[in-house]
Amino acid sequence: xxxxxxxxxxxxxxxxxxxxxxxxxxxxxxxxxxxxxxxxxxxxxxxxxxxxxxxxxxxxxxxxxxxxxxxxxxxxxxxxxxxxxxxxxxxxxxxxxxxxxxxxxxxxxxxxxxxxxxxxxxxxxxxxxxxxxxxxxxxxxx
Amino acid sequence: xxxxxxxxxxxxxxxxxxxxxxxxxxxxxxxxxxxxxxxxxxxxxxxxxxxxxxxxxxxxxxxxxxxxxxxxxxxxxxxxxxxxxxxxxxxxxx
Numbered sequence: 001x002x003x004x005x006x007x008x009x010x011x012x013x014x015x016x017x018x019x020x021x022x023x024x025x026x027x028x029x030x031x032x033x034x035x036x037x038x039x040x041x042x043x044x045x046x047x048x049x050x051x052x053x054x055x056x057x058x059x060x061x062x063x064x065x066x067x068x069x070x071x072x073x074x075x076x077x078x079x080x081x082x083x084x085x086x087x088x089x090x091x092x093x094x095x096x097x098x099x100x101x102x103x104x105x106x107x108x109x110x111x112x113x114x115x116x117x118x119x120x121x122x123x124x125x126x127x128x129x130x131x132x133x134x135x136x137x138x139x140x141x142x
Numbered sequence: 143x144x145x146x147x148x149x150x151x152x153x154x155x156x157x158x159x160x161x162x163x164x165x166x167x168x169x170x171x172x173x174x175x176x177x178x179x180x181x182x183x184x185x186x187x188x189x190x191x192x193x194x195x196x197x198x199x200x201x202x203x204x205x206x207x208x209x210x211x212x213x214x215x216x217x218x219x220x221x222x223x224x225x226x227x228x229x230x231x232x233x234x235x236x
Contacts (some may be wrong), residue, residue, distance in 0.1 A: 001156045012162050012163050012165075013163055015162060016163065017160075037188060037219040040188060040190075041188075044162060044190045044192075045190065045191060048162045048190075089225055094228075095227055095228030096228055097228070099202060099205055099232040099233070100202070100205070102198060102202065102232065104198065104199070107194060107227055108190070108191035109193070110226075110227075111191060111223065111226055114226045115226070141219065
């Protein structure tokens with residue numbers, strides 16, 4: 001199977017189940033465990049942002065992982081949400097600021113963009129979809 | 143799951159995964175750190191921005207007292223995250 005997907009309750013406590021789905025998928029595809037950190041990181045940041053920044057949301061959150069054209073493709077869907085495009089609406093993070101000027105916020109999106117090869121956002125009929133791509137060349141363990 | 147314990151030299155030992163589901167537990171522990179402290183990452187497999195936020199808040203608070211956290215045995219993935227965040231400039235990482 002080159003795709004796995006599931007819906008998860010809108011709760012930070014559901015994160016271990018999201019990580020389990022990712023682990024099952026990476027294992028089923030014999031993908032290098034090197035990918036696991038970046039995949040878990042990206043899934044967590046997007047999932048928790050859906051939960052935190054859409055407190056009125058009541059729908060489950062969809063997560064799917066698939067292989068497409070030598071890329072790992074992660075798709076997270078919030079089925080009832082306002083528009084928030086991480087590519088244009090997230091605060092810009094200056095990683096060179098000294099400690100005294102550092103403030104929390106925005107770092108997760110910055111890190112996801114750094115660790116993934118591409119981030120796409122779609123919003124239609126109150127459904128937000130964030131699609132993350134990671135190239136697989138040289139990451140297969142076989 | 144994240145385990146937080148004290149080591150034999152009073153260092154803080156983190157083990158497991160420091161993700162958003164662990165924030166309440168970690169916040170309670172780190173808010174009790176009031177002096178320069180070594181944090182052993184040897185058994186920590188994963189950290190997300192939620193964990194980074196707690197470390198940053200602790201470092202800012204300690205910095206006001208002229209001290210800070212010292213991070214040891216940081217694995218490559220977590221070291222990369224610190225680098226991408228610029229945290230390698232604001233923490234002592236050994």
